[in-house]
Amino acid sequence: MMKDNVELICNIGELSDLFREKSDVRGFLMKVVKTVSGHMKADVCSIYLYDEAQDRLILEATEGLNPDLIGKLKMSTEEGLVGVALKELRPILEINGRDNPHFKEVPGSGEDKYQAFMAVPILQGLTRIGVLVLQHHMAGYFNKNDMMALRAITSQLAATLENAKLLMGVTQTAKPEPSVELSLIKGQAVVEGIGIGQAYVMESGSRDGFRSGLPQSCRDAGKEDFSRALIQTEEQLTDLQTEMEEKLSDVGSLIFSTHLLMLRDSGFIGKMEEDIQEGVLPCDAIISRVEHFLKIFGESGNPRLQEKVQDIRDLGHRLLRNLAGEKLESGDYSDQILVARELLPSELVKITAQHVEGLVLYSQGASAHITILAKSLGVPLIYTDDRKLLTIKPGSRLILDGQQGNLLVNPGDETVAQFLALKKDHSLLDDHAEQVREETFSLDGERIYLRATINLISDIKTAVKMKAEGIGLYRSEFPFLIRNSFPSEEDQYLVYKKIFDGMESPVITLRTLDIGGDKILSYMPDSEEENPFLGLRAIRFLLQNKKIFVGQLKAMLRAGQGRKFRIMFPLVSSLDDFKQARRMVEKSIEFLKRDGFECATIPELGVMIELPSAVVMIDDLAREADFISVGSNDLVQYLLGVDRTNEKVSGLYEARHPAVLRTVARIAEASQKHNCPLSICGNMAFNRGLSYFLVGAGVRNLSMPPGQIPQMQTFLENVDVKKAENDCRHLLQLDSLESINEFLDEAVAAVKS
Template sequence: MYKGIAASSGVAIGRAHIIKKEIEVKKYKVENAKEEIDRLDRAISITKDEIEKIKDASVNTIGEKIAKVFEAHLMILEDVEFINSIKNRIYDDKINAEYAVKLVSHEYAQIFLNMENEYFKERASDIKDVGNRIINILSGSNNNSIANIPEKCIIVADDITPSETAQMNKELVLGVATNLGGKTSHAAIIARTLEIPAVLGLGNITDVVKEGDILILDGDEGIIVVNPDDETVKRYKEKQQKINDEKSELLKYKNIIVNKNGRLIEIAANIGRKEEVDLAIKYGADGIGLFRTEFLYMDKETLPTEDEQFEAYKYVLEKMDGKPVIIRTLDIGGDKHLPYLNLEKEQNPFLGLRAIRLCLNRIDLFKTQLRAILRASVYGNLKIMFPMISGLEELRKAKGILKEAEEELSFQDIKYSKDYKLGIMIEVPSAAIISDILAKEVDFFSIGTNDLIQYTLAVDRMNQNVSYLYEPSHPSILRLIKIVIDNAHREGIWVGMCGEMASDLSMTETLFEMGLDEFSVSPPMILNLKKKLGGTYEGN
């Protein structure tokens, strides 16, 4: 049994098909560098055409927005610095184009791999993908084995690039197991969209597994079993059948509106990227309870423009077609970094310049985001939420900047809706304790239990030595949640929960009895929660 990262849920049982993407590239001297550069230019042109075709074909299989992954690949091919680096290698060293592409693409990929930010690390895969495609065309190799697999199998590879994942035939690819990769890689996102079970980051699975080996892949537990005995196969087939039965059973809850004991409860979705709104709709979300906008910033090497942000917010609001969308303002800091901001390194970043504190420190950045959010407000049911508010003065400063953003738009005669609602996340103990005061200033609360638990119990849940102390059901946590809900209701505002505790089915009944009005969870959990709470009215 081998343990990796559970990247896409489900169980797959089948024969292994090993993908060897790296072709041997030999170095040799060339007499005419100009001819070699011309050969490179032709290969780049063909590569662009290939990627355009993959992008267009992917729209129907993985959706238009995720297919935009390949726009990043096209941008790499348009990157003057990247292409010129290859040409300079050919010209200066008088070497063949294939070898120059290999050298430069590996150098660029290594730069990304050395970055601390997990998103940028995983972009190394995009560089490698583009480099390999150019090399394949230059060498005349057909390296599209994933697209051409002849029978059902579990793909085993060092890594799976986005273009390969997008070309996978869902009917034939039962699962994916790789040495590299993580939950936020493009391959993982696409695998989840295609609902193909995947276990990534296994380290050396390609050294262990041989072509044709029987594998069991558990994408929920992140486990690979090689050549299992009959009893193990039987056990996992039963689990597989159970998962399929549960999925079919849960679908009947998609359009259920939860009305329990006369109380309407919203079951909303947490999303990190605009593309995930499709998953929220697929699983019957009553709204978006948390749009983590930091991924708009983490997905880029520079700050996103106001227009870029506006388009993302507009897209989600329009897609939700009148259902509420809570857009959380930038929550960077702690374990989320933006290298291009060049922020000072902090000894204790979780207690430092993060979330609303960073925004109040960088008003230019904050106001740009607020303007984009307000501009999008005319396209749907918008709610704005400030993260990590710890006191009244902080909240009022943020509200003041929001007011300035409104005034700027009015002065410029740019439309925005004045009907939006404003809320805050309750994730700092001080905010929970003075929630009676804060409730007079906003329209709603959303409890961020991940940080609330961490800060209240003084436990770093990522630290294995103390993670056992991270206890959502600790009496202090339950008391704080109850205080927040009661204080909010006394002021006539509603309370949601967008932390992981909202997904804990063992806590669902307790939270309902406390008076929680909204649960916001990852899209695949929505149906489970609707089933747990029960519904008495079927929506359209």
């Protein structure tokens, strides 16, 4: 089918004249997209208008995408190819839009089947009006002639569309939106997955909506119903505790102990029973006592008591739902999406155990350990700094998109149906495990090792399923983070023993405790610091707390007897740090032998390179250590001086920065020079572009979340290492992020996978 570019320009001129006589603005915009898509034989034509006050683009008309998103889909000029087109004031023509790293798909839009992409900014002089976008299912469908035609069209439409903007009011200062009108809240995707359910809004302090929305069955309940609810609640919590002990023994130990103790407490349940005997309705007795304890705990100066607020709240909701006769077979949070300002690691584990659909956290309450823990628990999670999140009403219908970082509030039935289909597709990802091969070789036969990064014992099952070639990194801090006190040597031994029992590979790397930064132990006195990322964290903490260090080392040594394994020290800044840590291992072996334990197996000892000072000392460290591992997330942070948890500067956190690439290449060179095995952990290891660079730099060991192994194996099996090595040499000569992005994107696009 031929495209009628010339006739299209004429028809657009006629539409512009027509608009002057009509007052239906959206009707006009719809005629524009229908006309353009028809003449260009495009599958999709969309118009986004620019809101200067909010610095965002709003989808105002579309032919081919989900019409439910009209007026609701909003994105900043920092997002997607549409944002790039307006921000940089240039047209974008892509053979396949998804190949461009700036492409951002909107699940539920229906655009997943389209490949060719063209976007042209709409300008009236220097004033930004919006963006006109075309898409087609056939890759490379649009050409430069089409782009020239579209530029002519947008020029002709600009004045008319500026009038349309004025009439629609998008240039006015945005007014606060009432929660019922919320449609889309954009955030950062942290854990992939789709969650669909009702909003459960976790209040701060002692506030909670216990009295709102109580079913009549709860009001009608009597003494016998209360007794039944108590028994039912205890049985459910006991079953949940048993389930957690089996699935997550490292972090699930006794996590419902507070709930169960409160059920037997005379000051809690006993007072409810007294009130009921005096004629108070059971539901009022429960609410009154729960609110009393919430107030006491919430206003307490004791951090331990403050942490129990959510336990009391959970228990209150569970008692009320059981009193009302609601079925809670799958947990108290089933079919619910939790919305909260902040969340403790122990709260996350408990909520996940109760089958929550997903989590949305206000960014200021976000932390790295919550991110890592949520990934291992497999619960979809997004962070957002949009304060509208805090206005969502409990019970609102929500769709959490953990792939694109979107939260849809009160979506229509059509949108829900589309996301249900997406959720079903997402659940089929496990099928990829059957396609993973035991070993990974590049296109030209170079051996590459894909190892697993393990956060929880439950990750090992996935690692084995995905045929991970060992554990490149076990983060040992989580059994510490979710408890109220330091785990004993025996507690740690049982955790580490399960790791060795679950993974037969000869490469098992245990990292010693890495707390500090944003991973704070609530039970540690004086743990708050003005600049925690530069404070007492990781190996610094352990060397100042030798009793804790030795306890952990002894547990690791005992668990690893008879197996080949490795111990790695985080945040090493100098050769002195490594030598001190090594001496602590030697002392721990002496203590074990003194206590009658065999220590025939001596682990390899390595360092995690995260600090610039360690990079300067890399030759010395490579000579002394048995192996080296680059902690890429922290290395980028410290090298560029960017706090990756600070949203004001997070845009400067660029792993492709020329300084980062040259630093990694320097580490790889030292590793090869001193014959010291090197591996890469963190996000760089499972990013296609950066893994291409790493392989070219000589890295052959990559550690990643087990679920990333299938796609990374597929990609790396299509990489020609010789070409990657040549490209790496060229990349190291480039001195700007822009030139690196352009070159690396082209190199990755040429890899057929």
